[in-house]
Amino acid sequence: MEIQSPLGMQDILPEDVPLWKKVESAMHRICALYRYSEIRTPLFEFTSLFTRSVGEVTDIVEKEMYTFTSNTDSTPISLRPEFTAGIVRAYLQHSMHKQKAFQKFYAFGPLFRRERPQKGRYRQFHQFDIEALGSYSPYLDAETILLASDFLNELGLKEYKISINSIGCPACRAKYREALQNALAPRIGELCQNCQARYERNVFRIMDCKSEKCRAIAAGLPPIQQKGILCDECRDHFGKVFSILKATELEDRVNTFYAGQTTKAPKAKSIPNPLLVRGFDYYTKTTFEFTYSSALGSQDAILGGGRYDNLIEELGGPKSGAVGFAAGIERIILALKDTKTQLSFKKLPKKIPIFIASVTEQEQKRNQEQDTILRDAVFKITTQLRRDGRPADMDFENRSLKAQMKIANKLNYKYVITIGSDELKHDTVKIKNMNTGDEKTCPRKYMLEYLNGYDIVNLAHSESKEIQRLNEFLDLYNKAISLHQSGNENGAADSLNEAEKILIELKIDDAFLLSELYGFKGTVERNIEKNEEAENDLIESVKKNNEYALIWFVLCTVQKKLGKEDEAIKSFMKAYEITGDAWSDWAQREGNKKYFPSEFLERLKSEVEKQYVYDASGTQNVKNSMNK
RNA sequence: GUGGGUAUAGCUCAACUGGAUAGAGCACCAGGCUGUGGACCUGGGGGCUGCGGGUUCAAAUCCCGUUACCCACCCCA
Numbered sequence: 012m013e014i015q016s017p018l019g020m021q022d023i024l025p026e027d028v029p030l031w032k033k034v035e036s037a038m039h040r041i042c043a044l045y046r047y048s049e050i051r052t053p054l055f056e057f058t059s060l061f062t063r064s065v066g067e068v069t070d071i072v073e074k075e076m077y078t079f080t081s082n083t084d085s086t087p088i089s090l091r092p093e094f095t096a097g098i099v100r101a102y103l104q105h106s107m108h109k110q111k112a113f114q115k116f117y118a119f120g121p122l123f124r125r126e127r128p129q130k131g132r133y134r135q136f137h138q139f140d141i142e143a144l145g146s147y148s149p150y151l152d153a154e155t156i157l158l159a160s161d162f163l164n165e166l167g168l169k170e171y172k173i174s175i176n177s178i179g180c181p182a183c184r185a186k187y188r189e190a191l192q193n194a195l196a197p198r199i200g201e202l203c204q205n206c207q208a209r210y211e212r213n214v215f216r217i218m219d220c221k222s223e224k225c226r227a228i229a230a231g232l233p234p235i236q237q238k239g240i241l242c243d244e245c246r247d248h249f250g251k252v253f254s255i256l257k258a259t260e261l262e263d264r265v266n267t268f269y270a271g272q273t274t275k276a277p278k279a280k281s282i283p284n285p286l287l288v289r290g291f292d293y294y295t296k297t298t299f300e301f302t303y304s305s306a307l308g309s310q311d312a313i314l315g316g317g318r319y320d321n322l323i324e325e326l327g328g329p330k331s332g333a334v335g336f337a338a339g340i341e342r343i344i345l346a347l348k349d350t351k352t353q354l355s356f357k358k359l360p361k362k363i364p365i366f367i368a369s370v371t372e373q374e375q376k377r378n379q380e381q382d383t384i385l386r387d388a389v390f391k392i393t394t395q396l397r398r399d400g401r402p403a404d405m406d407f408e409n410r411s412l413k414a415q416m417k418i419a420n421k422l423n424y425k426y427v428i429t430i431g432s433d434e435l436k437h438d439t440v441k442i443k444n445m446n447t448g449d450e451k452t453c454p455r456k457y458m459l460e461y462l463n464g465y466d467i468v469n470l471a472h473s474e475s476k477e478i479q480r481l482n483e484f485l486d487l488y489n490k491a492i493s494l495h496q497s498g499n500e501n502g503a504a505d506s507l508n509e510a511e512k513i514l515i516e517l518k519i520d521d522a523f524l525l526s527e528l529y530g531f532k533g534t535v536e537r538n539i540e541k542n543e544e545a546e547n548d549l550i551e552s553v554k555k556n557n558e559y560a561l562i563w564f565v566l567c568t569v570q571k572k573l574g575k576e577d578e579a580i581k582s583f584m585k586a587y588e589i590t591g592d593a594w595s596d597w598a599q600r601e602g603n604k605k606y607f608p609s610e611f612l613e614r615l616k617s618e619v620e621k622q623y624v625y626d627a628s629g630t631q632n633v634k635n636s637m638n639k
Numbered sequence: 640g641u642g643g644g645u646a647u648a649g650c651u652c653a654a655c656u657g658g659a660u661a662g663a664g665c666a667c668c669a670g671g672c673u674g675u676g677g678a679c680c681u682g683g684g685g686g687c688u689g690c691g692g693g694u695u696c697a698a699a700u701c702c703c704g705u706u707a708c709c710c711a712c713c714c715c716a
Binding site: 042064105106107108109111112368370371372411412413414415417419420421423424427429431432433441443445448450 | 648649650666668669670672673674675676677679685
């Protein structure tokens with residue numbers, strides 16, 4: 012055939028499209044949890060935007076951009092080689108910073124760079140991009156890293172590694188540049204030609220060089236964390252980012268070179284890239300990169316980003332900080348194909364978003380130490396809620412409680428969790444209903460269940476005469492949770508029966524709500540050995556909503572207990588159809604373990620393998636379904 | 640490509656038809672309120688009046704040019 016696509020252009024053929032859609036839907040879902048809003052910017056911008064932001068002496072600007080001028084207009088324009096510049100431009104052009112200084116965006120779409128194509132690298136490629144604009148908070152550095160890791164987890168990619176580094180502020184970088192040049196000076200002749208040129212122009216890039224010789228030399232260079240290079244502020248910031256990540260139990264994935272002198276350094280399994288620098292000029296302080304080595308060839312970076320505290324100002328905005336990252340979709344798709352990950356998504360019930368506020372003292376009484384403790388707690392709870400699949404957000408600017416409440420109100424949050432010193436002391440949280448102003452204190456460990464209860468009321472019918480009875484229902488439901496958690500299953504069953512009466516009285520036919528109620532009832536009755544009743548309740552619930560996986564899981568455990576192993580397998584397969592491999596997490600959750608003894612787990616596994624096969628695109632297909 | 644209209648704070652609009660430090664509502668920030676949002680009150684930040692030139696003692700206002708946007712037409716579908 013004569014006509015081919017230009018070099019480096021790739022068609023996404025119908026067989027691959029489902030996989031792309033899964034990646035996109037994971038992206039939307041995770042961004043919803045972290046409360047980022049989608050933004051779409053043009054495919055091309057004035058060339059000067061990129062030269063100013065990405066940097067004059069970068070490979071991208073020097074030789075990789077597709078730049079052209081139109082017939083009537085002499086100002087050169089370029090196809091976007093990255094997202095950040097365009098998004099910051101839009102943020103400033105529409106004066107979004109004057110509305111609300113701090114905003115979180117995400118974007119998805121094609122980008123263009125004229126590189127030599129290779130595996131996982133194309134001239135038109137796609138990225139998923141995140142930008143949090145208008146804040147210096149180290150919690151945001153941590154948040155973006157967590158978001159990235161949740162995104163990959165959601166896709167079932169488990170083998171990624173995270174490298175984190177700090178490249179300091181411009182002052183630190185100047186110092187570091189000098190240190191590097193001094194270290195390299197005696198060996199300059201040994202560097203490749205390219206790097207000899209880089210020595211003067213952009214010495215940091217020598218660390219990215221692919222040539223063996225340069226890599227060996229780069230490995231011996233002083234790391235930026237060497238004493239005396241990073242200023243106090245940069246070092247403290249990095250230490251804080253790291254301690255926040257540590258509190259979220261992400262640190263075992265992180266291979267980093269730790270800067271802090273005062274805080275204890277976390278264990279680092281290995282140091283694959285302690286000299287991580289980034290290709291763009293605008294980065295400051297934190298930089299990070301996620302790598303996924305198997306099957307990606309030499310292009311093993313799937314995601315990279317960092318902080319850029321000077322870019323907004325350089326593009327004509329106010330002085331303000333920002334963090335972001337971009338993930339290469341083509342490479343993620345390759346990784347997914349390689350792992351044959353079982354991709355399918357949980358049909359989760361809709362959860363109401365929660366805002367978490369720290370109860371700071373009055374201005375005069377505030378002390379920094381206490382504020383930090385509260386903020387850490389707030390961030391931890393925010394993370395916990397997001398991991399439970401609930402959209403959640405917090406304030407990053409250390410504002411007063413009043414200001415935080417104002418934000419929550421403005422953004423239409425129906426519930427706000429407040430954490431103050433009292434709550435910390437008693438290990439509780441306060442949940443405030445923003446419509447009624449009511450506040451309820453709830454033990455921290457039952458927080459998720461309580462919030463599920465609020466979902467029920469909010470998702471049920473909202474006619475005014477029903478509201479009061481529904482709130483009574485919610486109280487009974489909450490009471491049942493407490494009783495169930497404290498082991499009083501009989502008491503829980505009584506409360507649930509009372510609650511059920513309310514639903515019958517109100518003739519409520521909401522599938523989710525009934526599934527939730529009967530699912531819980533089934534669990535409780537199973538625990539008090541009323542196995543037949545439990546099964547009946549669950550079957551009742553299945554009739555209402557058989558797409559709600561939890562019902563099938565619980566039904567499976569009950570049938571297993573009744574000795575109806577074949578029935579149990581069938582229920583399980585139904586749940587599996589809905590959730591995919593998410594079931595294994597559920598089965599291994601404490602409290603569920605005893606219903607899934609290892610031989611039963613094995614049987615489930617082989618049953619799954621018998622019925623489902625995953626093709627290269629990751630699409631879930633029923634085996635042989637075409638033949639039958 | 641042709642014709643018309645508009646351009647003032649982040650937004651919507653004022654400013655006696657040439658007059659003094661360009662205002663208001665909304666939005667934003669802070670306080671009134673010792674651990675809490677909406678209502679109210681007080682204060683604060685924010686403007687090269689699109690840009691360049693001209694007339695005038697004096698220009699947001701008048702004149703010329705220019706740019707951007709909107710509408711209609713032409714074209715395209």
